[in-house]
Amino acid sequence: MRVVLAYSGGLDTSVILLLLRERLNAEVITLTLDVGQEDDLDEISHKAERLGAVKHYTIDCKEEFVAKYVLPALKANALYQGKYPLSSALSRPLIGSKLVEIAKKEGADAVAHGCSGKGNDQVRFDLTIKALDPGLKVLAPVRDWGLNRDWEYEYAKSKGIEFKVKFFSVDDNLWGRSIECGILDDPMVEPPEEVFKWTLPPEKAMDKPEYLTITFERGVPVAINDEKLDKVQLIKTLNYIAGRNGVGRIDHIEDRVVGLKSREVYECPAAVTLIEAHKDLEKLVLSKWELMFKSLVDDMWANLVYSGLWIEPLRNDLEAFIENVQRRVSGVVRLKLFKGSITVVGRQSDNSLYDPKLTTYESYTSLAQEYAKGFIELWGLQSVIAFRKLQKMYGALSQ
Numbered sequence: 001m002r003v004v005l006a007y008s009g010g011l012d013t014s015v016i017l018l019l020l021r022e023r024l025n026a027e028v029i030t031l032t033l034d035v036g037q038e039d040d041l042d043e044i045s046h047k048a049e050r051l052g053a054v055k056h057y058t059i060d061c062k063e064e065f066v067a068k069y070v071l072p073a074l075k076a077n078a079l080y081q082g083k084y085p086l087s088s089a090l091s092r093p094l095i096g097s098k099l100v101e102i103a104k105k106e107g108a109d110a111v112a113h114g115c116s117g118k119g120n121d122q123v124r125f126d127l128t129i130k131a132l133d134p135g136l137k138v139l140a141p142v143r144d145w146g147l148n149r150d151w152e153y154e155y156a157k158s159k160g161i162e163f164k165v166k167f168f169s170v171d172d173n174l175w176g177r178s179i180e181c182g183i184l185d186d187p188m189v190e191p192p193e194e195v196f197k198w199t200l201p202p203e204k205a206m207d208k209p210e211y212l213t214i215t216f217e218r219g220v221p222v223a224i225n226d227e228k229l230d231k232v233q234l235i236k237t238l239n240y241i242a243g244r245n246g247v248g249r250i251d252h253i254e255d256r257v258v259g260l261k262s263r264e265v266y267e268c269p270a271a272v273t274l275i276e277a278h279k280d281l282e283k284l285v286l287s288k289w290e291l292m293f294k295s296l297v298d299d300m301w302a303n304l305v306y307s308g309l310w311i312e313p314l315r316n317d318l319e320a321f322i323e324n325v326q327r328r329v330s331g332v333v334r335l336k337l338f339k340g341s342i343t344v345v346g347r348q349s350d351n352s353l354y355d356p357k358l359t360t361y362e363s364y365t366s367l368a369q370e371y372a373k374g375f376i377e378l379w380g381l382q383s384v385i386a387f388r389k390l391q392k393m394y395g396a397l398s399q
């Protein structure tokens with residue numbers, strides 16, 4: 001049997017590598033995608049070979065990750081349950097698709113991942129793989145063989161491999177870091193400073209605000225402070241700038257696909273900054289009705305992607321609408337970052353629908369105010385009639 005394993009170099013997937021060889025007598029090919037995580041990829045590759053992988057692939061997917069997953073999420077202002085920028089969720093369908101690609105190339109019978117039976121990631125991997133190649137077997141040993149970390153430590157030790165005990169489960173990529181488990185399982189405990197790597201504690205950030213501008217073209221960020229940057233570099237830069245101002249820490253209670261509630265901690269400085277800026281620019285250039293509808297579309301997009309349904313055709317349908325309106329989302333947004341807070345303080349676009357000459361209360365206004373009176377008459381007509389009727393029927397109290 002030949003198996004392609006999504007390998008992170010951590011305890012779970014290292015033990016899986018050994019077990020696949022031992023229990024299934026499998027030839028294991030390991031695959032690590034570079035989606036901007038902070039790991040040492042050479043070390044991971046050597047580790048895989050030391051543990052008996054017949055071949056190891058490291059694939060740099062940073063650009064693909066940004067182009068096909070992160071930017072669509074930004075255009076959809078994607079925040080699951082209003083908070084989580086979907087950083088981990090976005091990488092899973094990409095990893096799933098590369099597993100399938102390498103499995104085809106290597107003539108493998110199965111692919112394997114290190115997800116447990118309690119989380120969302122298993123759903124995301126399994127469904128992506130099933131959709132792309134229904135004939136491929138998906139092995140999830142942690143879930144299917146009931147492995148746990150205590151047993152894994154002992155087993156690894158018995159094989160002469162020592163792992164440092166980790167107190168948190170961390171997953172990171174360009175779009176953010178997620179931190180789970182350990183003392184964070186108590187939702188009343190404030191996350192200790194040690195869980196954060198990309199953000200300064202807001203109280204220790206600079207004592208004066210940092211201003212910056214972000215330029216968007218058709219919904220895509222292209223420059224910071226007028227300096228054009230490629231997308232990967234732009235996101236990295238923003239992680240750094242927003243992070244040093246303590247921006248991007250998230251701590252919330254999340255509803256998993258599998259029915260559980262969980263306490264989740266993230267730091268996503270670039271994601272939080274870009275979504276805030278993008279949303280604001282949309283408000284300048286899209287009509288009120290487009291904005292109302294788009295917030296429903298955005299919410300649905302985030303729900304589908306969180307729930308492992310990247311392959312659902314509705315996602316593409318939603319994106320057709322999102323892409324169509326992004327044609328006008330070009331312009332500049334000015335932001336103020338200060339001790340953990342982010343405030344939009346300016347926005348400008350050639351496609352702006354805002355016209356100060358019309359809106360102002362100053363005397364040079366060009367709006368014919370006498371029209372307003374008649375408009376109000378008709379605008380509220382039905383509501384006024386209904387109110388008066390109900391008042392007659394039930395009295396003033398029921399209103």
Ligand code: ARG
Nearest residue numbers: 088089120169170171178264
């Ligand atoms: N709760 C987040 C999600 O479902 C984070 C998952 C992080 N995964 C991990 N293996 N630590 O997307």
